[in-house]
Amino acid sequence: MGISDLLETSKSALNANTQAIRTIGDNVANVNTPGYTRRRPDIVTTQPLPVSGVGTGVDVQRITRVVDNFINGQLEDRAGDRAFAEIREEFLGRAETSFSLDGVAGRIGYEFNEFVSALQNLTTSPGSIPLRTQVVQQGQELVLSIRQTYSEIAALQREADSRIGIIVEDVNRLSSAIADVNSQIRESEISDQEALTLRDQRDQLMLELGELVGFERVDNSDNTVNLYFANGFNLVQGTNSNDLEFTQTPSFEDAAPNGFPSGLDGIRLGHVVANYADSGAPQHIQLTDIIRNSGEGEIAGLLSLRGVQPQPIPPAPTTAFDTDGDLVQLAGRVELFARDLLTRVNRQYIGQDDENPATPLVFDSQSLDLDGNAANDSSIGVVNTGGLNGFALFAFDNAEAYILPGTGDVKGTNGVPVNTDLDLVIAAGVTSFAQTLTFNISNERHFAAARDLDPVAGSIVGSPGGSENVDAILSPLSTAPGVGYNLGVVSLTDMSLEELYSNTVTTAGGFSRRASDDAELYRDREEQLQEIQASISGVSLDEEFAKLINFQRGFQASSRLIRTADELLTELLNSVA
Amino acid sequence: MAFRVTNSQFTNTFINQVNKTKINLEDTRNRLTSGLDIADPSDDPARAGTVVGLQNTIQRIERHKERIAYATNFLAVQETAMTTANEVMIRLRELATQGVNGTMAPDVRAQIADEVFQLRDQLASLANTKEQGVYIYGGTDDDDPPFVYEGNYFENAGGTGDGSPAASPERGHWLFSPNNVITADAELGHTTTRDVKISDTESVRINTSGNIFEDAISAATQLGRALHGYQTSKVDRDTDGVIDDLESVADVGNTNRQLALSDPSAANYNSELAIQLGQIHEAMTALDLARTNDIETELSSIGARLARVEQTESILENIGINTEQARSEIQDADVVEAASAFANLQTNLEALLATGARISNLSLLDFI
Numbered sequence: 001m002g003i004s005d006l007l008e009t010s011k012s013a014l015n016a017n018t019q020a021i022r023t024i025g026d027n028v029a030n031v032n033t034p035g036y037t038r039r040r041p042d043i044v045t046t047q048p049l050p051v052s053g054v055g056t057g058v059d060v061q062r063i064t065r066v067v068d069n070f071i072n073g074q075l076e077d078r079a080g081d082r083a084f085a086e087i088r089e090e091f092l093g094r095a096e097t098s099f100s101l102d103g104v105a106g107r108i109g110y111e112f113n114e115f116v117s118a119l120q121n122l123t124t125s126p127g128s129i130p131l132r133t134q135v136v137q138q139g140q141e142l143v144l145s146i147r148q149t150y151s152e153i154a155a156l157q158r159e160a161d162s163r164i165g166i167i168v169e170d171v172n173r174l175s176s177a178i179a180d181v182n183s184q185i186r187e188s189e190i191s192d193q194e195a196l197t198l199r200d201q202r203d204q205l206m207l208e209l210g211e212l213v214g215f216e217r218v219d220n221s222d223n224t225v226n227l228y229f230a231n232g233f234n235l236v237q238g239t240n241s242n243d244l245e246f247t248q249t250p251s252f253e254d255a256a257p258n259g260f261p262s263g264l265d266g267i268r269l270g271h272v273v274a275n276y277a278d279s280g281a282p283q284h285i286q287l288t289d290i291i292r293n294s295g296e297g298e299i300a301g302l303l304s305l306r307g308v309q310p311q312p313i314p315p316a317p318t319t320a321f322d323t324d325g326d327l328v329q330l331a332g333r334v335e336l337f338a339r340d341l342l343t344r345v346n347r348q349y350i351g352q353d354d355e356n357p358a359t360p361l362v363f364d365s366q367s368l369d370l371d372g373n374a375a376n377d378s379s380i381g382v383v384n385t386g387g388l389n390g391f392a393l394f395a396f397d398n399a400e401a402y403i404l405p406g407t408g409d410v411k412g413t414n415g416v417p418v419n420t421d422l423d424l425v426i427a428a429g430v431t432s433f434a435q436t437l438t439f440n441i442s443n444e445r446h447f448a449a450a451r452d453l454d455p456v457a458g459s460i461v462g463s464p465g466g467s468e469n470v471d472a473i474l475s476p477l478s479t480a481p482g483v484g485y486n487l488g489v490v491s492l493t494d495m496s497l498e499e500l501y502s503n504t505v506t507t508a509g510g511f512s513r514r515a516s517d518d519a520e521l522y523r524d525r526e527e528q529l530q531e532i533q534a535s536i537s538g539v540s541l542d543e544e545f546a547k548l549i550n551f552q553r554g555f556q557a558s559s560r561l562i563r564t565a566d567e568l569l570t571e572l573l574n575s576v577a
Numbered sequence: 578m579a580f581r582v583t584n585s586q587f588t589n590t591f592i593n594q595v596n597k598t599k600i601n602l603e604d605t606r607n608r609l610t611s612g613l614d615i616a617d618p619s620d621d622p623a624r625a626g627t628v629v630g631l632q633n634t635i636q637r638i639e640r641h642k643e644r645i646a647y648a649t650n651f652l653a654v655q656e657t658a659m660t661t662a663n664e665v666m667i668r669l670r671e672l673a674t675q676g677v678n679g680t681m682a683p684d685v686r687a688q689i690a691d692e693v694f695q696l697r698d699q700l701a702s703l704a705n706t707k708e709q710g711v712y713i714y715g716g717t718d719d720d721d722p723p724f725v726y727e728g729n730y731f732e733n734a735g736g737t738g739d740g741s742p743a744a745s746p747e748r749g750h751w752l753f754s755p756n757n758v759i760t761a762d763a764e765l766g767h768t769t770t771r772d773v774k775i776s777d778t779e780s781v782r783i784n785t786s787g788n789i790f791e792d793a794i795s796a797a798t799q800l801g802r803a804l805h806g807y808q809t810s811k812v813d814r815d816t817d818g819v820i821d822d823l824e825s826v827a828d829v830g831n832t833n834r835q836l837a838l839s840d841p842s843a844a845n846y847n848s849e850l851a852i853q854l855g856q857i858h859e860a861m862t863a864l865d866l867a868r869t870n871d872i873e874t875e876l877s878s879i880g881a882r883l884a885r886v887e888q889t890e891s892i893l894e895n896i897g898i899n900t901e902q903a904r905s906e907i908q909d910a911d912v913v914e915a916a917s918a919f920a921n922l923q924t925n926l927e928a929l930l931a932t933g934a935r936i937s938n939l940s941l942l943d944f945i
Contacts, residue, residue, distance in 0.1 A: 031584050038583075096617050101628050101908065113633055117640035124647050124773045124783070125711055127719035450717070453766055463766025465717035498633060506626040509618025516619060527593055531586050538583030545941040 003572070005049075005056070006565040012057030013558035016043055019060040020551040027539045035204035037065040037537040039196060062193050065200070071533050072203055073217060076210035078526040080296025083211040085519035087301035088326075092512040095156055095330055098149045099508045108337060109501040111145040114138045116477055119470050122449060126467040127370060132444035139439040143394070146338050150434035153331040154264035160306040160327070161269050165246040167212050167299050168272060174209040175227065175241040178202060182224035183239035189223050209235075214296030231290045233274065244287065246270045251284040253313075260309045261318040264331045266431035269309065269323070272299065286311070320431050321487045326511050331434070332487045333504040338434035339422055339487075340497055341394045348472045349393040349448065350375050367448040367469040368462040375448035375469070392448075393473075397436035591933045598926045605919045608910040615908045624907055631904040638897040641776050645890045648773045651783045652883045654708045659876045662703050662793065665696050666868040669797055672696075673861040676804045677854055683806060683838040686853075690804035697797035701726070701751040704790035714787035717766035723787030724751045724794070750798055753791045775889050781882055789875050792867035800860035806836045809856050 020041045030036040041063055046056045099107065105114075118138040122131045181202045188195040202225070206217070215227045215235055227236040234242055248268040253259055263269045272291055273284035289311065292303040307325020310318075321332045350367060367375040375392045391399045422433065430436065441447050450466030462468075477497065495503065608614060618625035675681070676689050704714050705722040715723045727750055753767075768788065772780040799809050836849045 093617075093619070096619055099618055101615055101618060101625060101632070102611075102613070109629055109633065110636070113636045113640075117637070117643075120640065120774050121644060121647075123771070124644055124651075125709065125719075126717070128710065450766075453769070463717040463719075463769065465711065465715070465719035465771075466766050466769065467717070467771065498630075502626040502629045505618045505629050506622050509620070509622030509625040512617070512619035513622045527589075530589060534583050534586030534589060535581045538581075538585040540581055540583040542941040543581070545945060549945065 003565050003568050005054075006568075007562060009055070009057035010558045010561040010565065012046060012059060013561070014555060016041070016058045016060050017551045017555040017558060019063075021548065021555070023063055024544050024548050024551065027544050028541065031539045031541060035200050035207070036539070037067045037196075037200055037203075038539045039063045040066050063196065065194065065196055066537055067199075067203075068533070068536050071529060071536065072207075075526070075529045075533055076207055076217070077214075077296060078522065078529050079207055080210045080214045080294075080300075082519065082522040082526045083298045084296055084301040084304075085515060085522045087298045088305060088515035089512075089519040091156055091160060091302075091305045092326060092508075092515045095153055095327060096508045096512040098152050099505045101505070105141070106145055106148070108142070108145045108149055108334070109498070109505070111138065111142040112337075112497060112501065115142045116474065119474050119477075122447075123467040123470050123474075125465070126449040126470065127465040129444055132370070132447050132449075135447055136439070136441050136444045139393070139441065142341075143437050143439040146334060146341075146434050146437055150264070150331055150334045150338075150432065153327050153334065154432075154435065157264045157269075157306050157325070157327045157331070158267070160302040161263060164272065164299055164302045164306070165270060167302070168244045168246040171209065171212050171235075171299070172241075172243045174205055174212070175235045175243075178205050178209065178225070178227065178236050179239050179241035181205065182236065186222045186224050186239065210297065212297050213291055213299050214294030229287065229290050230294060231287075233285065233287060233290070242274055245273050245275055245284070247273055247284070250286065251282050252286060259318070260313060261322045262320050262431060263306075263323075264320045264328065264432065265435070266320070269306065271309075272303075319426055319487075330504065330508055330511070331432070333500060333507065335432050335434045336487055337497060337500060337504075338394075338432075338437045340500075341437070342391065342396070342422065342433055344476055345473055346391055346393055348476065349469065368450045368452070368466075369448045370445040370464055372462065372464075373446070373448075391440065393440055395438050395440045396430065396433050397438060399438075587936070591929075591937075594929055595926070595933070598922060598929060602919065602922045602926065605915055605922060608915045609912065609919060612910055612912070613908055614910045628904060628908050631900055631907070634900045635897060635904065637777065638893050638900070641774070641893055642890065642897075644773055645775050645886055645893070648775060648781060648783045648886050649883065649890075651708060651713065652879055652886065654706065655713055655785070656876070656879045656883065658703045658706050658713070659872060659879060662700060662790070663868070663872050663876060665700055665703075666793060666864060666872055669693060669696055669800060669864055670861065670868075672804075673800050673857060673864060676800075677857045677861070679850065679854060683850075683853075686804045687806060690801045693797060693801035693804060697751070697794055697801060700790060700794050700797060704787050704794070712787075713784055714790065715767065716784070716786055717769040717771065721767075723767060724753055724790065726750075727752045751794050753788055775886055776893060779889055781886055781889075783882075785875055785878075789871040792863070792871055796860060796863035796867045799863055800857065803853060803856035803860050806838050806853060807856075808836055808852060810859060 020043065023039045023041045027038050041060045044059055044061045046059045048055045105111065115135075115138040118131070118135045122128075122135050125131055181198055185195050185198045185202065188198065206225075206227070209215070209227070213235075215229060218226045218228070220226060220238060222238070224238045225236065226234060226238065228234045235244075236242075248270050250271045250273050260268070260271075271284075271286060272288045273286055275282045276285055277283035288303060288308055291297070292300050292308045294300055303325070305325055305327050307323035307328040309323050321328060321335065369375065449468075449470045450462040450464065451468035451472070453462050453466065453468075607616070615621045615625060615628055672689050672693055676686050701724045704724050706713050711719050712722055715721065768786040770782050770786065771784050773783050774780050802809050836853055837843060837845055838849055838853065840846065
C-alpha cells in the first residue's frame with residue numbers, strides 16, 4: 001500500500017464521477033424524449049487490497065434503466081383497452097347522429113309520423129290533390145330517411161372494415177421492427193451492459209403495437225421477447241415476425257353458395273388471417289375471433305363494431321345481419337322498419353279479398369286510385385314492379401326481378417307479400433331492403449285511397465272520395481304490434497313501428513354512451529399508470545441537478561485528493577534528496 | 578401515490594387536466610347554445626326513448642289540430658246550410674198554411690206554388706253545397722252532386738212524356754243520386770260517411786248522407802204540385818171510406834192528373850177543391866215530418882259534433898302543453914344551472930393555468 005495507490009483510487013473516483021455526470025447529461029438531454037427511461041449509474045466499491053483491507057476506490061459497474069417491466073406490461077394492456085374503447089366511441093358517436101333528438105326533419109321517426117299524419121289528413125278528403133301530394137311526398141321522404149340512415153350505418157361498417165386492413169399493415173410494420181430490435185439486442189448484449197436505447201425502443205414499439213392489437217409477452221433467455229395471441233399464434237418469435245393478412249377470400253371459406261355473410265352494403269367483409277403455406281396456394285389460419293375476443297386494441301374495437309362473422313357459417317341463406325356487431329344491430333333495426341313497411345303496409349294497400357274472407361290472403365285487388373284503377377295495375381305506372389305485383393306502395397330497386405310465390409305467374413300476381421316472401425327474395429340476392437326501399441307512387445292520382453264498395457264478386461266499384469284503403473293502412477300502423485321478424489342478431493318482435501324506432505334510438509344512445517364511458521374510464525386508468533410509469537422512469541430535472549451538484553463535488557474532492565497525494569509524494573522526494 | 582414527481586409526469590398531468598376542463602367547458606357551452614341537455618341519444622340513453630315518445634306525441638297533436646280545424650270548418654259549413662234549410666222549411670210551412678185557405682182563388686194558389694218551387698230548388702242547392710271541392714252531402718262521391726234535377730221525371734213516370742225536360746218546374750223532380758237510374762253512374766259511395774281522426778283515440782263523423790234532404794225536397798215538391806192543382810196521392814173520391822180511387826198513385830201516371838179547378842161553377846169544383854186542400858194538408862204533414870225528423874235532428878247532431886270537436890281541441894291543447902312541459906323538463910337544459918356551471922369551469926380553468934404556469938417556472942436550475 002503506497003501513496004501511488006491513493007492516486008489510483010482518486011483516478012477511479014474521477015472516472016466514476018465523470019460517468020455519473022455524463023449519465024446526468026444524458027438524462028437532462030432526454031427529459032422530453034418519449035419512451036426514454038432515466039438512466040442510473042450503478043456505482044460500486046472496487047475490491048479492497050487483499051491483505052490490508054484498504055479500499056481501492058470506486059467503479060461504475062454499468063448504467064441501468066430505471067424501469068418496472070410489470071408496469072410497462074400493464075401499460076400496454078391499458079393502452080389496448082383505451083384504443084379499443086376510443087375507436088368504438090368515435091364510430092358509435094358518428095352512428096348515433098342518425099338518431100339525434102333535435103326533432104328536425106330527416107330522421108326516420110319524424111318522417112314516419114309525418115307520413116302517418118299525411119295519411120290521416122287524406123281521410124278528411126281523399127279526392128283532394130294537395131292532400132294526395134302530401135302523402136306521396138311524405139312517403140318519399142320516409143323512404144329517403146330509411147335509406148339514408150341505413151347507408152350511413154353501412155358506410156361506417158365499410159369504413160371500419162377498410163381501417164382494419166390499414167391497421168393490419170401497421171401491425172406488420174411494428175412486429176417486424178420489434179423482431180429487428182430483438183436481434184440487435186441479442187447481438188449487442190453479450191456483456192453485462194444492457195442495450196439501453198434498443199430496449200427503450202422496443203418498449204416503445206410494443207406500446208404502439210398494444211394500441212393496435214392485444215397480445216401476450218414472454219421474455220426469452222437471449223433477451224429477446226416473444227409476442228403471441230391467445231391461441232398461441234406468434235406475432236413475434238425472437239428475431240422473426242409473422243405477418244398478418246387482411247383478406248376477403250380466406251382459404252378456409254367453403255365453396256359457394258354457403259359463404260360468409262356480406263357486409264351491410266352487400267360487399268364482402270375481410271378476415272384477419274395469417275398464411276402458413278410456404279409457397280403455392282395460401283393456407284390461412286383464422287385469427288379474427290381471437291383478436292376480437294382479446295378486447296384490446298383498435299382492430300378488436302373495429303371488429304366489435306363491424307361485426308365478427310359466425311363460425312361455422314350458418315346454413316344458407318346467410319344475410320348481412322348474421323354478423324354480430326354493434327353497427328349491424330343498429331342497421332338491423334332500420335331493416336326491420338323497412339320490412340314491416342313492405343309486408344304489412346303493402347298487404348293492406350293492395351286490399352284483400354273481402355268477398356271471400358275465408359281465404360284472406362288470396363290476392364284480389366280491392367283498392368282503387370282516383371281514376372278507378374286497381375292499386376297494382378301496371379297501367380298506372382307502378383314504378384318498379386313492372387306490372388301486377390304485391391309491392392305496390394313500398395317496393396325496392398329491381399323488385400320486378402324477384403318472383404313472389406302464388407299462382408305461378410312469373411310476377412306473382414297472387415303475391416301479397418309476407419315475411420317468408422321477403423326471405424325468398426333475400427335468398428335470391430337482395431342484401432337489405434332498407435338500402436333499396438322505394439316509394440312506388442309518383443303521381444298523386446295513383447295513390448289508391450278507396451276500396452271496392454260493390455259486394456258482388458268480380459265487379460269492383462268504388463267512389464273517388466273513398467278512404468277505406470287509407471283507413472285499412474292506418475289501423476295496423478298506429479295500433480297493432482307489427483314487426484314480426486327475428487333478424488339475425490336482432491331479436492325484436494311484436495313492436496309497433498313507433499316503439500321500434502324508440503328502441504333503436506335508445507340502443508344507439510346506449511351503445512354510444514357505453515363506448516364513451518368506457519373510453520373515459522380506460523383513459524383514466526391509462527393516465528394513472530402513465531403517471532406511475534413517469535414517476536418511476538421519468539426524468540426529474542431537480543433531482544438530476546441535485547445529483548449533478550453531488551457528483552460535481554465528488555469530482556472536485558477527488559481532484560483534491562490527487563493534489564494531496566502529489567504533495568505527499570513531493571514532500572517525500574524532497575526529504576530523500 | 579407518486580413517490581417522485583418527474584417533469585414528464587407533471588407535464589402530462591397538467592395537459593390532461595386542462596384537456597378535461599376544456600372538454601367540460603365545450604359540453605356546457607353546447608348545452609347553453611342548443612338549449613338541450615339531451616341532444617344526442619347517448620346523453621341519456623335511458624330517457625332518449627322517452628324523449629322520442631314525447632316528441633312524437635307533440636308532433637301528432639299538431640297534426641290532430643290541423644284535422645280538427647278542417648273538421649270544424651266542414652261542420653260549420655253544414656251548420657250554416659242546415660240552419661238555412663230550417664228557415665226554408667219554416668217559410669214553406671207558412672206558404673202551405675196560406676194555401677190551405679179555401680177561399681183563396683186557385684190561380685193565387687198557383688202563384689204561391691211558384692215560390693214553393695223556388696224554395697224547393699233552394700233546398701236542393703243547399704244539399705249540393707260544395708266546400709273545398711267536395712260536395713258536403715255527397716258521401717264519398719266527390720265528383721257528382723248528390724241531387725240531380727230530372728226535368729222529365731213525371732212525363733216518363735206517366736209513360737206519356739216524350740223524355741224531354743219539362744218546361745215548368747212542377748213537372749220535374751230532384752232525384753237523390755242512388756235512385757238516379759237515368760244517368761247511369763258507375764260510382765258508389767253516395768251515402769258513405771267520413772270519419773276524421775281528431776285525436777289518437779277519437780274520430781268524429783264530419784258529414785251526413787244527402788238523403789236527409791230527400792224527404793224535405795219531395796215534401797216541397799208535393800206541396801208545390803198540390804198548390805198548382807195536381808193530384809199527388811190517392812183519395813177516396815166516392816167517399817165510401819175506402820181509398821179506392823183508380824186514379825191513384827197505384828196508377829202512377831195519374832199523379833199527373835190536373836184537378837179541374839179552372840171553372841168555379843163546374844159541378845165537380847167543390848169535390849176537386851176538397852181534394853186539393855186535402856193534398857195540401859198531406860204535404861204540410863210531410864213537411865213537418867221532414868223538418869222534425871231530418872232537418873232539426875241533423876241540426877242538433879251537428880251542434881253536438883261541433884261541441885265534441887271543440888272539447889277535444891281544448892283537451893289536446895292541454896295535453897300538448899303538458900307533453901311539451903314534460904319533454905322540456907327532460908330534454909331542455911336548465912340555463913341558469915348550465916350558465917353557473919360554465920362560470921365555475923371557467924374559474925377552474927383559469928386557476929389550473931395559473932398554477933400550472935407557476936409550477937413550471939420553479940426549478941433548481943434557477944438557484945444554481
